[in-house]
Amino acid sequence: MSPLLELQDITVSFDGFKALNSLNFSIAAGEIRMVIGPNGAGKSTMCDTIIGKVRPQHGKVLFEGREIQKLSEHKIVGLGIGRKFQAPGVLEALTVKENLQIAVRRNKQWYSSLFGRSATHEADDIEQVLNQVGLLEKMDSNASQLSHGEKQWLEIAMVLVQKPKLLLLDEPTAGMTAQETAQTATLLQSLAGEHSVLVIDHDMSFVELLAAPVTVLHMGTLFKQGSLQEIRDDSSVQEIYLGRAKQEGEHARA
Amino acid sequence: MIALEQHDTKLRMRSRGIFFWGGCRSVTIVFLLDQLVNGFSNGSILLLTAIGLALSFGLMRVINMAHGELLMIGGYVTYFCTRVMGPENFLWLAFPTAFVVTALLGVLLEFLVIRKLYGRTLDTLLATWGIGLILQQGARQLFGPTGVPVNAPSWLSGQWILGETSIPHVRIFVFILAIVVLLTTIALISKTRFGLNIRAVNQNREIASSLGINTKLIDMSIFAFGSGLAGIAGVGMALISSVTPTVGSSYIIGAFLVVMLGGMGSLWGTALAALLVAMVGAIASSLTTESLSQVVALVAVIVFLQLRPKGIFPQRGRSLEEA
Amino acid sequence: MLLKRILIGVAFILLACVPLVFSSYNVGLMGQFLALALVAMSISISWGIGGMLSLGQGLFFGLGGYALAMHLKLVATPKGELPDFMFYNGLEHMPWWWEPFTNPGFAMCAVVILPTLFAAFLGMVVFKRRITGVYVSLITQALVLAFVTLLNGAQPYTSGTNGITDYHTFLGIDLRTPEFRNQLYFATLVLVVLCYLGAKAFLTSHFGKVLLAIRDNENRVRFLGYDTSDYKIVAFAFSGMLAGISGALYALHKGTISPQMIDTSHSILFVVWVALAGRQSLGGAILGAVLVNFLQDKISTLFPEGWLYVMGGLFVLVAVYMPKGIIGTLEPLLSKVFKPKLSPRVELQKEQA
Ligand SMILES: Nc1ncnc2c1ncn2[C@@H]1O[C@H](COP(=O)(O)OP(=O)(O)OP(=O)(O)O)[C@@H](O)[C@H]1O
Ligand SMILES: [Mg+2]
Numbered sequence: 001m002s003p004l005l006e007l008q009d010i011t012v013s014f015d016g017f018k019a020l021n022s023l024n025f026s027i028a029a030g031e032i033r034m035v036i037g038p039n040g041a042g043k044s045t046m047c048d049t050i051i052g053k054v055r056p057q058h059g060k061v062l063f064e065g066r067e068i069q070k071l072s073e074h075k076i077v078g079l080g081i082g083r084k085f086q087a088p089g090v091l092e093a094l095t096v097k098e099n100l101q102i103a104v105r106r107n108k109q110w111y112s113s114l115f116g117r118s119a120t121h122e123a124d125d126i127e128q129v130l131n132q133v134g135l136l137e138k139m140d141s142n143a144s145q146l147s148h149g150e151k152q153w154l155e156i157a158m159v160l161v162q163k164p165k166l167l168l169l170d171e172p173t174a175g176m177t178a179q180e181t182a183q184t185a186t187l188l189q190s191l192a193g194e195h196s197v198l199v200i201d202h203d204m205s206f207v208e209l210l211a212a213p214v215t216v217l218h219m220g221t222l223f224k225q226g227s228l229q230e231i232r233d234d235s236s237v238q239e240i241y242l243g244r245a246k247q248e249g250e251h252a253r254a
Numbered sequence: 255m256i257a258l259e260q261h262d263t264k265l266r267m268r269s270r271g272i273f274f275w276g277g278c279r280s281v282t283i284v285f286l287l288d289q290l291v292n293g294f295s296n297g298s299i300l301l302l303t304a305i306g307l308a309l310s311f312g313l314m315r316v317i318n319m320a321h322g323e324l325l326m327i328g329g330y331v332t333y334f335c336t337r338v339m340g341p342e343n344f345l346w347l348a349f350p351t352a353f354v355v356t357a358l359l360g361v362l363l364e365f366l367v368i369r370k371l372y373g374r375t376l377d378t379l380l381a382t383w384g385i386g387l388i389l390q391q392g393a394r395q396l397f398g399p400t401g402v403p404v405n406a407p408s409w410l411s412g413q414w415i416l417g418e419t420s421i422p423h424v425r426i427f428v429f430i431l432a433i434v435v436l437l438t439t440i441a442l443i444s445k446t447r448f449g450l451n452i453r454a455v456n457q458n459r460e461i462a463s464s465l466g467i468n469t470k471l472i473d474m475s476i477f478a479f480g481s482g483l484a485g486i487a488g489v490g491m492a493l494i495s496s497v498t499p500t501v502g503s504s505y506i507i508g509a510f511l512v513v514m515l516g517g518m519g520s521l522w523g524t525a526l527a528a529l530l531v532a533m534v535g536a537i538a539s540s541l542t543t544e545s546l547s548q549v550v551a552l553v554a555v556i557v558f559l560q561l562r563p564k565g566i567f568p569q570r571g572r573s574l575e576e577a
Numbered sequence: 578m579l580l581k582r583i584l585i586g587v588a589f590i591l592l593a594c595v596p597l598v599f600s601s602y603n604v605g606l607m608g609q610f611l612a613l614a615l616v617a618m619s620i621s622i623s624w625g626i627g628g629m630l631s632l633g634q635g636l637f638f639g640l641g642g643y644a645l646a647m648h649l650k651l652v653a654t655p656k657g658e659l660p661d662f663m664f665y666n667g668l669e670h671m672p673w674w675w676e677p678f679t680n681p682g683f684a685m686c687a688v689v690i691l692p693t694l695f696a697a698f699l700g701m702v703v704f705k706r707r708i709t710g711v712y713v714s715l716i717t718q719a720l721v722l723a724f725v726t727l728l729n730g731a732q733p734y735t736s737g738t739n740g741i742t743d744y745h746t747f748l749g750i751d752l753r754t755p756e757f758r759n760q761l762y763f764a765t766l767v768l769v770v771l772c773y774l775g776a777k778a779f780l781t782s783h784f785g786k787v788l789l790a791i792r793d794n795e796n797r798v799r800f801l802g803y804d805t806s807d808y809k810i811v812a813f814a815f816s817g818m819l820a821g822i823s824g825a826l827y828a829l830h831k832g833t834i835s836p837q838m839i840d841t842s843h844s845i846l847f848v849v850w851v852a853l854a855g856r857q858s859l860g861g862a863i864l865g866a867v868l869v870n871f872l873q874d875k876i877s878t879l880f881p882e883g884w885l886y887v888m889g890g891l892f893v894l895v896a897v898y899m900p901k902g903i904i905g906t907l908e909p910l911l912s913k914v915f916k917p918k919l920s921p922r923v924e925l926q927k928e929q930a
Contacts, residue, residue, distance in 0.1 A: 051800060077802035089797040091790040098786055103801050105783065110807045113784040158801065317711055370897050375711045376630050377896040380852060383845055384892020391885035507722050507841065510715045545730025552723040556702070556716055563706045 002065055004029040004196050005050065005081075005166055010059035012045055012220075019045040020056070021220035027166070032188060032197045034207050034228075037217035038241055043200045044086055046217065047168045051083045052076045063166070074108065082164035086171050086200075088151040092144035096135055096154055099143050100126045103158040129161045132187060148175035156184070166196045173206050185209035216240075286540045287419045293536025294529075295425035295494060298432035301528035302487030303509040305439055305521065306480035312519015312569060313456050313476050315375055316368055319382040321509070322502025323389035324359060324481050328352040328488015329497035330393065333402045342407045345489070352485035360481025364474045372473075386503065393499035401498030410493070428490045432528075435486060440521050442479075452476060511555045517565030526566055531555060580911065585860045589770055596762055601755040608762040609830040610870045611769050615823030617850045617862035618776060623816035624848070625856035626780055627809060628792030629704075633717030634820050634847050635839030636724050637692035641821025642834040643728075643735070644691055647675060648684030649744035649828070661743070666733035675734075681748060688825040689818055696817025700810035707806070709795075721844050728836045740835020747829060765826055769863065772819055776859055779815060788812050846888070852895045855904030865902070 003026035012020040020042045027033050037043050048054040050061055052073040061069040068076050077083075091099050104122045105113070130136045133153040138146065146154060152172060159167055169188075173181045185206060188197055201207060207214065207228065214231045216223040218240050224231060231237055303325055310316045331352040335344040363385065371378040405411075406424045413420040443449035454462040455472045463469045491501065512531055516523030534554045539547035562568070592611070596604045616638050624630045654660045659671060677683045699720070703713055728735045736742075745752050752761075779785060791798045791805045799805045828834040837843070846869075854865030869891070877884040899906060 053796075053800070072804070073799050074802050074804045077800060083800050085797075085800075089794060091794055091797060093789050093793045094786060101783070102787055102790055102798070102803075108801075108803045110784060110804070110811050113787055113808075114779070114782055114811070116783075118783065162802065317715075367893060367897060374896075374900070376714065377900055379632075379711065379714060380845070380849065381893045381896035384849075384889040384896070386889075387842075387885055387892065388889035391882070391889070395882060503841075507715075507719050511719050514712060514715060543730060545726045548726050549723040549730075552719050556719065559708065559712075559716070560702060560706055563708050563712075 003027060003062075004031075004064060005198075006060075006062040007046070007050070008060040008062065010046075010049060010056045010061065012042075012049055012054055012056050018220050020049065022059070023217075023221055025215065025222055027196050027198055029165070029196055030193045032192045032199065032210065032212040034210060034212050034214045035198060035200045035217060036202070036207065036214060036231075037223070041217040042220040043217055044170055045220075047083060047170055047198070047200070050076075050168060051081060077162075077164075078108070080163075080165035081168065082159035082162045082166070083168040084152075084155045084159050084170055084172055086174070088148065088155055088175075090143040090146070090151050090154050090158070092142070095140050095142055096130075096146070097126065097139045099154060099158060100129065100161050104161045125161055125163075129157045132160065133157045134183075149177065149180050152176060153180075156187075160191075164195065166198065167191070169197065169199045171201055172199065173201060173203050178205070181206050182209060284418045286537070287416075289536040289540040290533070291419070291421050291425060292539075293532040295428050296535070297528045297532025298425075298428045299487060299491050299494070300505065300509055300512055300532060301432045301525055302428075302435055302490055303484065303505050304512040304516070304524050304528055305436060306483035306487070307509055308513045308516065308519055308521055308524045309439070309480040309483070310477055311513055312521075313452060314372070314473055316372075316477065317375055317379040317382065317510075318363075318368075318477075318480070319379055319506065320363065320386040320389060321382075321481070321484050322504075322506030323386040323393075324356045324484035324502070325488040325491060325505060326393060326497065326499065326502035327359065327389065328356055328485035329404070329492040329501060330397065330402070330488075331355050331485065332404050332489045332492040333497055336404055341405060342409075345407060348489045348492075349486060352489050353482040354485075356485030356488070357478040357482030360478040360484075361474060363481070364477040368477060369470075369473070386506075390499045390503065397499070399499060401496045401501070403496050404492040406493050424493045428494060431486070431490050435483060436521065436525055439483070443521075448475070508551075511552065515555050515558060515565055517567040517569050519569045520565070520567035523565055523567035581860075588860070588864075589766075592766055593763075596759045601758050604762050605758050605830065606874060607867075608758070608765050609827060610867045611762075611765045611863075612823055612826035612830050613847075613850075613870060614769055614863040614866040615772055615826065616820045616847050617854075617866035618772065618859050619816040619819035619823065620847055620851045621856060621859055621862035622776060622780070622819070623813055624851065625858070625862075626785065626792065627788050627812040627816075629809060629813055630711075630714045630848065631717040631813075631816070632714045632841070632845050632848065633719075633721035633724075634816075635841070635844035636717070636721045637696055637817040637820035638824035638827070638844075638847075639721075639724060639728070639834070639836075639839035640692040640695060640824065641688045642824030642828040642839070643741065644678070644687040644821075645684055645825035646741040646744065646828045646834045647678040648681055649747060650741050651675070651679050652681075652746055653744040660736075662736040662739065662741075663733055668733045672734055685825075688821055692821030692824075693814050693818040696820075697810055697814035699817075700813035701806075704806040704809040704813070718841055718844070721839065722841055725836045725840045738836060740833055740837070741828075742833040742835075744832070752829070752832065761829060765830070768822070768826065772822065773859055773863070776815075776819070780859075784808065784811075849888075849892055849895060851902075853891065853899070853902055855902030855906075855908075858902075858904045861902060861904040864904070 006026040007023055010020050010023045011018060023042070023046065025046070035043050035046070045054060049056050049069070052068070052071060056069055059069070060067055063076075063079055063081065068079065091102065094102070101118070101122070104125050106119065107116060127136070130139060133156060135150065135153055135157065138150065143151070143154060152175060156169065156172055159169070173184050176184065181203065188199065188210060191197055199210065199212070211228055213226065214228055215225045216231060216237055223240065224234055224237055226234070303321065307318065307321055310318050332344070332348040335348040335351060338344070339347050363382075367381050367385065368378060371381060410423045410427055412423045414423060414426065443452060451462070451467050451472055454465070454467060455469050459469055491497075491505070495501065508531065512527045513519075513524055515527035515531065516525070531551055531554075535547050535551040538550035541547075542550070559565070595607050599607065616634055619637070620631065620634055650660050658664070659668060663671070678687070699717070703716060708716065729738050731737070750757050780788070787798060787803060788808055791808055795805050824834070824839070827838070850865035850869045851862045852865075853869060854861035872887070873884060876887055895902065
């Protein structure tokens with residue numbers, strides 16, 4: 001089976017600095033994948049490239065076999081890719097419910113927003129997802145009043161409610177309590193099969209909970225890939241996290 | 255060019271009769287050269303005005319709409335210097351006085367208004383526009399609406415004959431003035447300790463301040479320096495057109511376009527943009543009327559911004575990203 | 578919410594009573610202010626809700642105003658003759674693009690369509706290229722300067738700095754009679770109310786929510802799958818349309834339209850009306866326009882030299898001390914008094930560049 005998403009030989013450079021360097025990566029339909037790597041490894045940049053926020057200088061992004069690296073952002077999202085950003089980005093001017101109403105809309109063209117009515121399933125979808133993330137009571141509060149963890153949940157909900165084929169979650173558990181983190185892991189596991197999920201996280205306990213295959217990025221390239229156990233036992237991975245493999249990495253790059 | 259002398263415009267309109275679009279005059283080389291010379295000197299004034307704006311916008315994100323009025327005040331200061339020093343030597347007094355007067359006004363402005371509005375660019379725009387209105391009306395009441403003449407000293411009133419055309423010495427002088435001010439400013443920012451502090455504050459305010467740089471003082475001095483440059487620009491402006499209460503507002507919009515075109519804060523970009531805008535205006539005005547050529551220049555800038563929305567030399571850096 | 582509705586309803590009813598109480602002159606004046614309230618409303622939509630500060634709203638205002646004034650001028654010109662200013666400027670034939678304005682229907686369509694199309698075009702040029710914030714303001718300001726320069730320069734075709742004047746009949750009615758003043762006043766009021774309701778519907782739709790969200794966090798909305806520039810273009814075009822209607826009404830009330838009424842300083846003055854009353858509130862825009870114009874009328878007759886100082890001071894006051902405007906400042910107080918637990922309004926300062 002061909003993968004749902006495939007990055008082929010992606011290079012992204014900022015003023016000559018290669019944040020991604022000939023990166024190859026793929027994820028299958030229904031799969032959950034953890035992406036880890038030290039700070040500045042290029043994890044967020046990888047998501048940015050998939051979603052069209054950053055354009056690669058070289059390489060292809062294939063989604064369901066179709067090249068998407070030149071499409072505009074809203075079209076990429078429209079194909080079924082949802083993204084949660086690292087910094088919480090809820091719409092603070094609106095209520096929790098309104099945030100989700102904006103996310104849930106199927107037809108996002110301006111004329112539909114202006115003249116169309118909201119589909120009946122939308123309200124149900126919103127309620128369901130609010131239930132999933134436990135924000136049902138806060139439905140009518142302003143998004144700006146939520147706690148940091150709740151904002152994370154809301155953002156996850158905004159991605160979920162779009163029912164994307166692929167979810168990109170950038171550090172979804174940052175600022176969450178241990179319990180909330182566990183809940184997130186359960187939630188994500190329940191998504192597997194139907195959705196593909198790409199999760200970036202530093203929190204090792206979360207990685208353990210999720211127990212998904214792990215991809216390690218380092219200096220903009222794919223460093224290792226394998227089961228959680230394999231990665232954990234790999235000494236080179238430990239080294240890059242401890243920074244000892246710095247020189248080696250630079251050799252590999254050159 | 256946006257701020258071509260209005261008198262010229264009117265005279266030319268009248269003498270050429272009434273046809274606005276139709277009169278596609280035959281373009282002689284001499285005429286084109288004349289226009290280019292005009293373009294150069296207008297570009298010089300535009301650049302002088304724009305440098306101060308580029309500083310305050312590029313470094314502080316402050317849109318100072320009263321900058322044009324500081325220019326106007328520089329013009330009136332020049333006029334007073336002619337009264338005090340006589341028609342020959344006034345320039346020696348005018349430059350330092352205009353600089354100091356407008357820089358002090360800049361300090362006052364920063365302290366009373368701008369300082370309260372950091373981070374609120376659009377509010378700054380409105381407030382400084384209001385201040386500009388007040389200054390304009392003040393000038394109108396003090397000096398009358400018609401404006402005062404400043405004649406160039408005799409050592410600048412000659413012409414440089416070049417075949418069939420001639421270039422007035424004042425225009426050369428203004429051009430040199432613009433270059434000198436540009437280079438001085440660039441040197442100040444890239445070569446001095448003060449400039450280093452400015453760049454540090456621009457890149458990361460918190461870190462700079464934790465390193466012991468007085469960021470407020472830096473802000474104030476950038477603003478004061480930019481304002482002082484407006485005064486200098488005013489002296490140059492007074493030499494080639496008459497000083498009226500509204501003369502500043504006729505330059506300000508064009509100057510802002512130049513700053514945008516240059517890349518919002520890049521001084522080299524600003525210089526190139528001023529030259530470009532002036533040349534487009536000059537060439538257009540040799541093909542059509544003055545007023546249409548202004549329109550052409552304005553539209554050309556907007557079209558260019560289509561191609562490069564961040565200007566010729568886009569400024570990078572995280573502090574500049576949001577705007 | 579309810580309180581607000583009642584207040585606005587009462588305000589409109591009071592406005593409807595104006596002709597019963599005031600002299601014909603003052604009714605005319607009030608009508609002018611109401612016409613201007615529309616352009617204020619247009620700015621409230623594009624700036625307060627959409628976060629796009631146009632300093633060139635005079636451009637759309639002027640397009641609407643000139644489109645109607647051209648028709649009125651043609652009506653005032655005896656058949657077979659040229660409008661007076663064309664004649665004085667030595668034109669021999671009417672320019673082709675003046676011809677269709679003989680038809681009142683065409684002119685009225687042009688009032689609505691021209692500014693809308695132009696605003697949409699400008700919006701495409703600007704927002705598709707992701708030009709935002711203060712760049713938008715400066716570009717629109719430059720454009721209105723270009724427009725005014727064109728109007729001034731093309732004297733034979735536009736009557737230049739004098740503007741279009743000396744027209745007295747509209748659809749066969751004499752504009753100068755007191756009865757017509759009253760009728761025009763009511764017509765204006767009805768139009769303002771309609772535009773207000775239309776704008777409200779526009780903003781309370783899903784579209785309005787998305788627009789508000791774009792103002793606060795455009796990137797977020799874009800990555801939820803919206804083509805945000807489309808939304809901005811449409812809102813900008815809608816705003817341009819309101820400004821155009823405003824200009825046409827104003828030309829009717831004032832009996833003239835000239836470049837001075839739309840130039841850069843006027844265009845930015847429109848913005849201050851809105852800022853003074855509260856940039857996010859449509860009702861506030863109406864209030865601001867009426868209030869400042871009333872002040873201007875009084876002050877400039879008492880101290881002709883003083884108005885510009887007051888106006889300049891107003892800019893500073895609004896920007897420095899009242900960024901939320903009168904409504905934005907009072908609203909939290911009011912809602913505290915009447916409804917102790919209302920969700921706090923969103924911070925206004927978000928839309929800054
Ligand atoms: N817009 C940008 N301009 C310049 N450099 C950038 C930009 N975005 C990212 N970078 C650089 O690219 C590198 C990779 O950044 P990225 O955010 O992808 O790392 P990351 O793996 O997500 O790290 P973290 O764990 O800290 O989130 C970093 O060195 C960063 O400084
Ligand atoms: Mg990251």
